[in-house]
Each structure stands twice: as C-alpha cells, then as structure tokens.
Amino acid sequence: MSGLAVNEVKKSYGPVEAVKSVTFTLEQGQLMCLLGPSGCGKTTTLRMIAGLEFPDSGDILLGDRRLNALEPRERRIGMVFQGLALYPHMTALQNIGYPLKVRRMAQAEIATRVNAIASTLGIAHLLARRPSQLSGGEQQRVALARALVQEPELFLLDEPLSALDAKVRTVMREEIRNVQKRLNITTVLVSHDQLDALSMADMIAVMKDGQVQQLGSPHDIYYQPANTFVAQFIGEPTMNLLDGELGSTGHLTFLGHTISVGAARSQSEPVVVGLRPQDFVALRHPTHELLEFEGKIVSTQPQGPDIVMRILLRDNTLVVLLPWTHPWSEGDTIRLGFPSVHMHLFNRYSGERLPESPNALREEG
Amino acid sequence: MKRIPAWQRLLNLVLVGIALLFFLFPVYWMINTALKPPNEWLTNPPIFFPHHIYLTNFSQALIHWGGLKGLWDSLVVSVGATALSLVAGVLGAYAIARYNVGGNNFSFFVLSVLFFPPVVVSIPMFQFWRSVNLIDTFPAMVVQYSSFTVPFVTWILKGFFEDLAIELEESAMVNGATRWQAFWDVALPSVKGSVVATALLAFIFSWNAFTFAVILSQGHITTLPYILPTLMEGHYVLWGDIAAIATLAVVPIVVLAFVLQRYLVRGLSFGTIRESL
Numbered sequence: 001m002s003g004l005a006v007n008e009v010k011k012s013y014g015p016v017e018a019v020k021s022v023t024f025t026l027e028q029g030q031l032m033c034l035l036g037p038s039g040c041g042k043t044t045t046l047r048m049i050a051g052l053e054f055p056d057s058g059d060i061l062l063g064d065r066r067l068n069a070l071e072p073r074e075r076r077i078g079m080v081f082q083g084l085a086l087y088p089h090m091t092a093l094q095n096i097g098y099p100l101k102v103r104r105m106a107q108a109e110i111a112t113r114v115n116a117i118a119s120t121l122g123i124a125h126l127l128a129r130r131p132s133q134l135s136g137g138e139q140q141r142v143a144l145a146r147a148l149v150q151e152p153e154l155f156l157l158d159e160p161l162s163a164l165d166a167k168v169r170t171v172m173r174e175e176i177r178n179v180q181k182r183l184n185i186t187t188v189l190v191s192h193d194q195l196d197a198l199s200m201a202d203m204i205a206v207m208k209d210g211q212v213q214q215l216g217s218p219h220d221i222y223y224q225p226a227n228t229f230v231a232q233f234i235g236e237p238t239m240n241l242l243d244g245e246l247g248s249t250g251h252l253t254f255l256g257h258t259i260s261v262g263a264a265r266s267q268s269e270p271v272v273v274g275l276r277p278q279d280f281v282a283l284r285h286p287t288h289e290l291l292e293f294e295g296k297i298v299s300t301q302p303q304g305p306d307i308v309m310r311i312l313l314r315d316n317t318l319v320v321l322l323p324w325t326h327p328w329s330e331g332d333t334i335r336l337g338f339p340s341v342h343m344h345l346f347n348r349y350s351g352e353r354l355p356e357s358p359n360a361l362r363e364e365g
Numbered sequence: 366m367k368r369i370p371a372w373q374r375l376l377n378l379v380l381v382g383i384a385l386l387f388f389l390f391p392v393y394w395m396i397n398t399a400l401k402p403p404n405e406w407l408t409n410p411p412i413f414f415p416h417h418i419y420l421t422n423f424s425q426a427l428i429h430w431g432g433l434k435g436l437w438d439s440l441v442v443s444v445g446a447t448a449l450s451l452v453a454g455v456l457g458a459y460a461i462a463r464y465n466v467g468g469n470n471f472s473f474f475v476l477s478v479l480f481f482p483p484v485v486v487s488i489p490m491f492q493f494w495r496s497v498n499l500i501d502t503f504p505a506m507v508v509q510y511s512s513f514t515v516p517f518v519t520w521i522l523k524g525f526f527e528d529l530a531i532e533l534e535e536s537a538m539v540n541g542a543t544r545w546q547a548f549w550d551v552a553l554p555s556v557k558g559s560v561v562a563t564a565l566l567a568f569i570f571s572w573n574a575f576t577f578a579v580i581l582s583q584g585h586i587t588t589l590p591y592i593l594p595t596l597m598e599g600h601y602v603l604w605g606d607i608a609a610i611a612t613l614a615v616v617p618i619v620v621l622a623f624v625l626q627r628y629l630v631r632g633l634s635f636g637t638i639r640e641s642l
Binding site: 050073081098103 | 546
C-alpha cells in the first residue's frame with residue numbers, strides 16, 4: 001500500500017515542452033484527477049507514471065520505490081486506456097485474466113481471481129463473450145476488471161469515460177469511485193471533463209500548457225479558483241469575467257457599483273471580477289443586501305428546472321443561470337441581484353486570484 | 366433502401382455476365398481441352414463439350430511429363446518461400462510500423478523492390494547461385510522466390526500494424542508483458558486474418574513464379590511453371606497435356622482460397638480491425 005509522489009517531472013518532444021514541471025503527492029487510497037483541455041500535458045504526465053514515456057528529469061515515487069527507469073510491467077500498476085484497449089481476439093475472461101497469465105500464475109488461481117473481480121463489477125455472467133459482443137458500459141467494466149485483477153499498487157485511468165453516452169457515464173463515475181474506495185487503491189485519473197473531476201476526485205490538479213495551475217480539493221477548486229483560467233475552466237456555464245478597478249481606499253468599482261472589499265492600499269489596481277452564473281438571483285423589488293443590476297435579456301436557453309440567459313448590461317454581456325420561475329423572453333428587462341461574498345477578484349494582468357476576494361465559505365461557515 | 370429499377374438490375378446482370386465470360390472462358394477451355402483426345406484439340410468448328418471423358422492427358426501429364434514431381438517441387442518451393450516471407454515479413458513489418466526501423470524512407474525502399482521485374486536481376490542471381498554451388502536446389506529457389514514475397518508481405522502487413530491501435534500493446538505491457546509478449550499475445554493475433562490473406566497471396570505468387578524457375582532450374586528441380594513450356598516442341602504443341610497440367614496446377618490454389626475465404630474478405634478489407642476499439 002503506497003502513496004504516489006511526482007516531483008518536478010519534465011518532458012519535452014524536441015522543442016515542444018509537453019510537461020514543463022509537474023509536482024504533486026497523493027496519499028494512499030486517494031483519487032487524483034489531472035484535469036485540463038487537450039494538449040495541457042495531463043496524458044503525458046499519466047503516461048510517464050505508467051512507464052509508457054520516460055521523463056527528461058524529475059522523480060516518480062510509488063511508496064518507497066522510484067519508478068523512473070522501470071519498464072511498465074515492473075511498476076505494479078493497473079491502467080484503463082482511453083480506447084479501453086480490450087484485446088478483440090480474447091473473451092472477457094481471457095482479457096481480464098491476461099495480466100495474471102502473462103505473469104505465469106496457475107490456471108486455477110487465475111480463474112478464482114477473475115471471478116472475484118468480475119462479481120465485484122457485476123460482469124460475471126459476461127465472461128464468455130468477446131469485446132465486440134459487449135455494450136459500452138460492459139466493455140468499460142471489463143477494462144476496469146482487467147486493470148484491477150492483479151491488485152496493483154496504483155490505478156491509472158486515461159479518459160476512461162469519453163466513449164460512453166451521458167447516462168452510462170454517470171453510472172460509471174459512481175461505479176469507478178465505489179470500486180476505488182472499496183479496494184482503497186491510490187488512483188490517478190485523466191480527464192478533460194470537469195464533472196468527472198468534481199464528482200470522483202479527492203484532489204484535482206488543473207493543468208494548462210504543461211503546468212499545474214491549481215492543486216486542491218474539488219471544493220477549493222470550485223470556490224477558490226487560483227486564477228482566471230481555473231475559474232473559467234470549472235463551472236458550467238462559464239464564469240463571467242468583468243473588468244473593474246480596485247481603488248486605493250479598498251473600494252471596488254465595476255458595472256456602476258462601488259463596494260468596500262478590503263483595507264486601504266498603496267495604489268489602485270485594475271482587476272477582473274468573476275461572477276458565477278449560478279450565484280445570481282432574480283429580483284422583483286429592490287433590496288439593499290445585494291449588488292443590483294438591471295439589464296436586457298438577449299437570449300434564453302431553458303434547461304428544464306433552470307434557464308440560462310444572456311443579459312446585456314452596460315455594454316457587457318452576462319450569462320446567468322436562474323430557476324425557471326418566470327416566463328422570461330428575449331427583449332425583456334430583468335432585475336438581478338448578486339451577493340457580493342460570491343465575487344472572485346483576479347489581477348487583470350497576471351490573472352492570479354487576489355487576497356481581497358471575498359471568502360463566501362468563511363462567512364457562511 | 367432505394368429501389369433499383371429493373372432495367373438497371375438487368376444491365377448489371379449483363380455486364381457481370383460479360384465479365385465472367387471473359388475471365389471464365391479460358392478456364393473452361395483449359396478443362397475442356399484437358400479432357401479431349403489429341404485429334405479433337407484443334408478442330409474447326411471447335412468442340413465445346415468432349416464426346417467422352419478422355420483421361421489419358423492427365424496420366425501422361427502426371428507420369429510421363431513429370432507433373433507429379435512438378436506438383437511436389439512447386440509445393441516445397443512455395444511453402445518454403447511463403448513460410449520464410451511470413452517470418453521475415455511479419456517481424457519486419459512490425460519493426461517498421463512500431464519502431465520506424467531504417468528511418469522514414471526504408472519502407473518505401475522495401476516496396477521499391479517490387480517495382481523491378483525479376484528479369485532485371487536474373488543474370489546476376491544466376492551467377493551468384495552458381496558460384497555458391499546452390500543452383501537448382503530447394504534452398505536457392507526458396508530464398509530467391511522470397512526476394513519478391515518478403516517485400517510484398519512486409520509492405521502489406523506494415524499497413525495493418527500501423528492501423529492497429531498502439532494502446533493494445535501498451536496495455537499489454539502495463540499488464541505485465543514484455544515487448545515481445547505484447548507483439549505475440551496481442552498485436553499478431555489482432556491482425557491474424559490479414560496475415561493469413563497475405564500469406565495466401567505470397568503462396569500464389571510463388572506458385573506462379575516463372576522467371577526465377579527457369580533461371581534457377583537446370584532440370585533437377587522442376588516446378589509446374591517450368592514444366593509447361595517444355596511441352597511446346599518445335600513442330601508440335603501438346604495442348605491436351607499442357608491443359609491437364611495447368612488444370613492440376615489450379616487445384617491447390619482453389620482449395621486454399623476456398624478453405625481460407627473467410628480470412629480473404631475480412632483480412633484484406635483495410636480498417637476493419639479497429640472494430641472493438
């Protein structure tokens with residue numbers, strides 16, 4: 001049983017720095033999600049952990065073993081690939097048993113272990129079938145079983161859900177998380193889908209351009225994004241970013257409002273204000289507790305219980321998500337309120353989160 | 366489904382019929398001639414159906430003209446060349462596809478070997494085999510035939526290996542396999558159909574090889590393509606005997622193609638091996 005430590009791992013392909021420097025540690029039994037857009041280096045990082053690529057520098061430690069120079073087969077890992085990589089000429093039974101067979105385990109032992117893991121994943125009745133005779137979700141389970149049958153010290157998942165349709169995805173997220181917890185296995189998951197990360201991970205590393213942008217719990221990442229990239233990458237619809245000015249008196253000015261957000265400072269600073277679409281409320285009457293905005297509805301997009309609208313407001317377009325309690329339509333004027341504790345403040349040039357950001361968590365806690 | 370009009374279907378049938386006639390008539394005429402006595406080979410008007418089955422051509426061909434030995438020699442050389450091409454070609458194709466062996470132009474060089482006609486290398490090869498004292502032996506024939514079938518097999522299978530998702534082998538290696546085991550357990554079985562189909566084509570090339578047979582044989586090893594022209598004497602051509610040998614030569618290929626037909630269609634239709642990925 002062991003945790004994983006990745007220390008300043010770098011990888012370049014010619015002039016392209018795929019992974020600039022990635023560092024994180026993961027405790028035994030935790031699930032880490034490497035989250036980011038395509039080309040951010042998350043898959044390369046995972047492949048280095050698996051031994052399918054070798055880092056130019058840095059260290060990868062599993063427990064007290066240094067993995068860097070080990071061949072994949074010597075690392076004691078189980079991996080689920082993006083395309084699942086089930087062997088088309090083998091039955092589910094042979095697929096799942098392959099890691100044991102190739103390590104020369106006795107037939108009887110293989111059968112016992114395969115049946116155990118297959119029952120855990122609910123596919124014991126499908127073992128005689130070939131991959132082409134299985135549904136997407138079933139193939140997924142076979143791939144999981146094959147990765148877990150050897151009781152690896154580390155479990156790696158490369159976009160394991162990308163081939164599944166939405167319903168099955170939701171089921172498999174829960175399933176993977178349950179199995180991972182039950183086996184108490186240290187896990188690294190790669191995904192570009194924030195829902196995968198938020199719903200499954202203990203820790204998320206948001207990556208961009210070969211670097212970790214933020215490392216933290218799903219809650220931290222969502223409520224205290226470290227910079228504008230993370231702020232906009234996490235959350236659906238995307239967070240609104242508006243230009244504002246943080247004055248030397250500690251007052252923030254944006255969209256016609258001036259509010260106090262902190263202590264006085266040496267000089268004023270241009271900032272970006274982040275407002276999540278979900279944090280808006282529709283107002284019938286003026287109130288003094290909330291920041292108020294009045295704008296014109298440009299477009300509406302009902303989503304069942306909720307509605308997403310674009311609001312034109314002083315040359316800015318805001319996206320808001322509200323409970324669909326009123327038959328709003330394009331051209332209507334709408335009065336919105338926003339609790340200032342939910343604002344996020346970022347430096348306009350670096351994009352980094354400012355310490356003056358109100359902390360909604362602390363105030364509500 | 367769109368319904369195809371009757372006249373179009375009729376046209377299809379007629380065109381297919383013409384094509385079939387074009388390709389099958391010589392086969393029919395070969396068998397027809399093989400079953401006729403000498404005085405019926407070249408008549409005017411031609412005899413389209415033998416009056417009675419005349420099997421002497423076959424016994425003549427098999428015994429007197431060495432058809433039986435020809436079959437055996439052809440079989441040994443073709444099986445040998447096919448086996449050698451498979452071993453070298455499969456490994457070569459995998460090496461090129463996965464490890465880019467020889468750089469980017471090497472695979473084209475392999476292909477280019479197929480471009481020049483056998484006759485170009487005939488004289489030097491003849492000199493070579495004679496100088497090493499192997500002229501007119503099975504090893505020389507097998508190696509010489511392979512000079513054509515190895516590049517062929519390599520080139521075709523390289524494409525199939527490249528089409529195979531590399532994830533399959535990577536997953537095998539993560540699961541505990543060495544590179545060789547990943548190839549042997551996973552990559553090779555995944556392209557099995559294509560390997561069988563390619564092997565059959567290599568076998569057919571070897572079976573039909575004429576130039577190399579004539580160059581390398583001095584009458585000791587006599588493959589069927591070598592025997593056939595010996596039956597065309599200066600003043601008289603033994604059409605019935607030739608037809609009988611030709612008919613016998615076709616049989617093994619037809620049998621093989623029939624046995625392997627399920628691989629032929631699937632194995633040579635590119636892109637189908639990804640189905641379960």
